[in-house]
Amino acid sequence: MLIIPCPWCGPRGEHEFTYVGEAGVVRPVPSQSISDADWARYLYGKRNEKGPHRELWVHAGGCGSCLVVERDTATHAVISVAKAGEP
């Protein structure tokens, strides 16, 4: 089981969290001028890293805050956790 140290609540088990997706994905604007290929890349072209991966999690069964978690997808080690929107 993953133990994710929530900055607000402390270390909690993964069953309290919901995985959202890769962090740092920015929606291209304005949408009228985006090519199909670029739009597909935005929607589907995820990095799918093997190794350290920056991703968004929501502490849905806890404080509800959105977190940026760096996690190693090959070992499941949680490397760092930060509040979303903070550097």
Next chain:
Amino acid sequence: MSSRYSVLQLLRQGIAGHRGWTPAWRMAEPKKHYDVVIIGGGGHGLATAYYLAKRHGIRNVAVLEKGWIGGGNSGRNTTIVRSNYFFPESARIYDLALRLYEGLSEELNFNIMLSQRGLLTLAHSEAAFDLARRSVNAMLLNGVDVELLDRDQVRDEEPLLNFAADARYPIHGGYIQRRGGIARHDAVVWGYARAADALGVDIVQGCEVTGFRTVGGRIAALETNRGTIEAGRVGLVVAGHSGQLAAKAGFALPILSYALQAMVSEPIKPLLGTVVMSPTTGAYVSQSDKGELVIGAGLDLYPSYAQRGNLVTTRTILAGLAELFPSFRRLKLMRQWAGIVDVAWDYSPIIGPSPVEGLFLNCGWGTGGFKAIPAGGFVLAHCLATGAHHEFSAPFDLKRFETGALIDEAAGAGIAH
């Protein structure tokens, strides 16, 4: 390769104390050049090599496997075969797989232990039963043999299910595909390997591809831990690691890699006649020939390459299963494991050309690759031999993610996502 397997040979070897059996395939050393190189020695890769040699006469072929053949998802699945999909494109390709499975033991001269015991999908609410009815209608239109079952008919199939009045997951009915069932996963891998080897295909184990060499945008050679191997065409058939290798070839795939877990109980006497799937609880279960219950789970819902499933999903599935079959509650588990599956955004496979000329894809089977092995190999062999799509693979082209012509089998996949 050893000679043809038969009852007579079995008797002869038995009398000789079984000391005369020879390896079923050669341990090939990689040559400098092949007409076609297939990366990945799982079921799909080996089936591709077999059909290339058998149907298209292309025999200067190598299958490169970084570990040992069948050591990845081909050895980690729940061995279920079925073709009960919703969309015509899916039904066509999965039913091709099932039909090929039906003749495979004979074709490969290797008993794949196909057991068409029926695949029963449960509906736990009135709404789920309505959906089942809709699915059954779609499948019948697709030419797939499914039957809608009411509650009593489900009870006739699997009397051990929980039909109590206070059941947490009441059974409203379900549907069954009688041609569905299970096959022996290792035998499928070994059977294709042996048959491909007999036709001249080199199966190279312990050979990891580390890079791609292109000339003018066209594939020319592969860098491996055992030297450079030139290739006319290349098939990329590596399931959960498709994205990793695509990145080395310079493009991205619309795929995420997840751990899909399964587990087996201690062996018990035969008590389960069919394969039972319960989409509501996410559990699916069959009984192996050894008597173990083979239990499948949903995905661990975050990307993973760790080949192990976490406890949260295990617990959810076992809780569901214990509610479905109260008599299973005291069974012990013997093993639990996970395979890394390549899930595309519409839960359908990606087959055909890639952005690199001469490099062809067979990936994105996600949670359901085993059942599709013969068809995946069949259509990819066609692509590699002709350079163009097979009629059945065309809808599954990578371009669909740009055009928007997705084939959304989230429900057909039958597994919680």
